[in-house]
Amino acid sequence: MNLGMEDAMLPPGYYLDESDPDIITLRREDGTFVAAFSAQGATREGIIEAAMQDSRNPADPDTGTAHEGEDS
Numbered sequence: 001m002n003l004g005m006e007d008a009m010l011p012p013g014y015y016l017d018e019s020d021p022d023i024i025t026l027r028r029e030d031g032t033f034v035a036a037f038s039a040q041g042a043t044r045e046g047i048i049e050a051a052m053q054d055s056r057n058p059a060d061p062d063t064g065t066a067h068e069g070e071d072s
Helices: 004-009 044-056
Strands: 014-020 023-028 033-038
Touching: 014 044, 023 044, 033 044
Parallel strands: none
Antiparallel strands: 014 023, 023 033
């Protein structure tokens, strides 16, 4: 599945890394990992949803993991 044209549909600051023919990797513009999808089973909706969730849940700068639902 070639989703290169789908980069335009992603929120600003995200892109798809399709360097592995079996895996589509969603990355932030600084290259950090967000999510990985099977190239055969990936859907436009699933990838966009992962980017939207990541943009709503800022990651901990030390670990890169989101603290969804955690009280401050």
